Amino acid sequence: MLKTFEEFSKNIKFKVKLVSIDNLVFKLHYRVTFILLLVCTILVTSRQYIGEHIRCINDNGVPNNVIETFCFFTSTYTVVRHLDPSAVLSGGGMLPGVGPYVEGEPVVRHAYYQWVPFVLFLQALTFYIPHWIWRNKEGGRLKVIVNMFEYAALVSSDEDITVNNKKIPSRKAREENIAVVRKAFLERLHLNRPWAMWMVFCEVLNAVNLVAQFALTNAFLGGQFFSLGPKVVETSGDDADILDIVFPKVTKCTFHKYGPSGSLQKHDALCVMALNIINEKIYVCLWFWFVILSVATALGLLWRLFTFVFHSRSNVFNRRIFKLATPQQLEPYEMITVTRKCYYSDWLFLYYLAKNLDGFVFKDIFVGLAIDFDNADTKALEDLADGASSKATTIVTDEEKEPLQEKKDS
Incomplete structure (x- = not known):
């Protein structure tokens, strides 16, 4: 049998x-x-x-x-x-x-x-x-x-x-x-x-x-x-x-x-x-x-x-969940920085990484992602500021040209 x-x-x-x-x-x-x-x-x-x-x-x-x-x-x-x-x-x-x-x-x-x-x-x-x-x-x-x-x-x-x-x-x-x-x-x-x-x-x-x-x-x-x-x-x-x-x-x-x-x-x-x-x-x-x-x-x-x-609304919830998945303590600012940028699919993938990886390794990855998101936000703000400054300069230059042209004509 x-x-x-x-x-x-x-x-x-x-x-x-x-x-x-x-x-x-x-x-x-x-x-x-x-x-x-x-x-x-x-x-x-x-x-x-x-x-x-x-x-x-x-x-x-x-x-x-x-x-x-x-x-x-x-x-x-x-x-x-x-x-x-x-x-x-x-x-x-x-x-x-x-x-x-x-x-x-x-x-x-x-x-x-x-x-x-x-x-x-x-x-x-x-x-x-x-x-x-x-x-x-x-x-x-x-x-x-x-x-x-x-x-x-x-x-x-x-x-x-x-x-x-x-x-x-x-x-x-x-x-x-x-x-x-x-x-x-x-x-x-x-x-x-x-x-x-x-x-x-x-x-x-x-x-x-x-x-x-x-x-x-x-x-x-x-x-x-x-x-x-x-x-x-x-x-x-x-x-x-x-x-x-x-x-x-x-x-x-x-x-x-x-x-x-x-x-x-x-x-x-x-x-x-x-x-x-x-x-x-x-x-x-x-x-x-x-x-x-x-x-x-x-x-x-x-x-x-x-x-x-x-997953994207409660920092306390995220800290408790990731604490269960990994023994390492993740900082609140890092947690907010990463989770607010993630869709649920990204959050779920990170959670399973935390379950499977060594705590020190996952913390290094998580902290690195927080830095990457911060750098991306800083660069975006700088690009926005540069664009605004360039536009303002162009406007001022055009405005300044008018009185200069009138003075030259007189």
């Missing part, structure tokens, strides 16, 4: 990434939920843990393996008339939905168990797709910058040092890399919009996918998933277990075959659904996890909206 996922597992590597390109809520989708659904997929395909998925009994001489194969690939059912919990509790029935069946009366068909592993696996992929999209659209920009300063915090010499095949750059190389990042940031100022837009889009896509998976699972379980968690919590000792109704452990199956005389014979069988022992626990856990993930996702989107509103 495990060999089924052997090739797939080669592409799943559990390691700490040096570069963070998303937040905690994003990771809950493509790491925790993705792995949880893969584990559930493996569980429902594991015969060594629960035995055969279905076992059927009949008293009509039909081989059990034939009945079991037929009932598993078609579907089993429970009788609506016997789903009354009071009848079971009063001893009127063996299990919910199991009892005498009259041809034509309403029944509930149970065919979902055939598709559980496929649905769980596809759900796992859908939770990973937004991360895959974002990783490709991000393009490794942060990784390139982080690699430039991998050992920059260890700089202590005017020359490059190699220790255990790892190159520690010199002070000059460090300053040159900082200058390169500052120049690149200024050249792309206000051009980072696609980068930030794709990130926000993928965060929204996570939320949309979660809602879609909730609805899909509910439809898959015959409309029982939305209320599954509350009913499990509310079930008391005097009530029939809701799990025995949604995931029946014993079901009925009807098998038809031709007899010796050519007449059609109907064989009624009882089937023990061992697989539902696992299914019920999986879907109860998924219900609670989806609820937790929904709350976290909603808070994540609200936080994204909050940062969009206050």
Whole structure:
């Protein structure tokens, strides 16, 4: 069974990434939920843990393996008339939905168990797709910058040092890399919009996918998933277990075959659904996890909206946010100078630089950007002043020419 996922597992590597390109809520989708659904997929395909998925009994001489194969690939059912919990509790029935069946009366068909592993696996992929999209659209920009300063915090010499095949750059190389990042940031100022837009889009896509998976699972379980968690919590000792109704452990199956005389014979069988022992626990856990993930996702989107509103309006907000991202203290004037010049996309890129770079390195970059913005403002003011002075001189010169010309004529 495990060999089924052997090739797939080669592409799943559990390691700490040096570069963070998303937040905690994003990771809950493509790491925790993705792995949880893969584990559930493996569980429902594991015969060594629960035995055969279905076992059927009949008293009509039909081989059990034939009945079991037929009932598993078609579907089993429970009788609506016997789903009354009071009848079971009063001893009127063996299990919910199991009892005498009259041809034509309403029944509930149970065919979902055939598709559980496929649905769980596809759900796992859908939770990973937004991360895959974002990783490709991000393009490794942060990784390139982080690699430039991998050992920059260890700089202590005017020359490059190699220790255990790892190159520690010199002070000059460090300053040159900082200058390169500052120049690149200024050249792309206000051009980072696609980068930030794709990130926000993928965060929204996570939320949309979660809602879609909730609805899909509910439809898959015959409309029982939305209320599954509350009913499990509310079930008391005097009530029939809701799990025995949604995931029946014993079901009925009807098998038809031709007899010796050519007449059609109907064989009624009882089937023990061992697989539902696992299914019920999986879907109860998924219900609670989806609820937790929904709350976290909603808070994540609200936080994204909050940062969009206050990133250029509150210096206190910026100081606290960057303090969480980097241990270095940034001066209020520098913070105001840089953040007031940045669009949200530029601010977000700086925030992720702060999360990934060493604090001293990021502070040098940030201070340098503040100086660059100050110099740009000073130059703009000087150009404006020069233009105004030139214009004034031209006007004065023209005005002075008139009396001089009149004096010359006289």
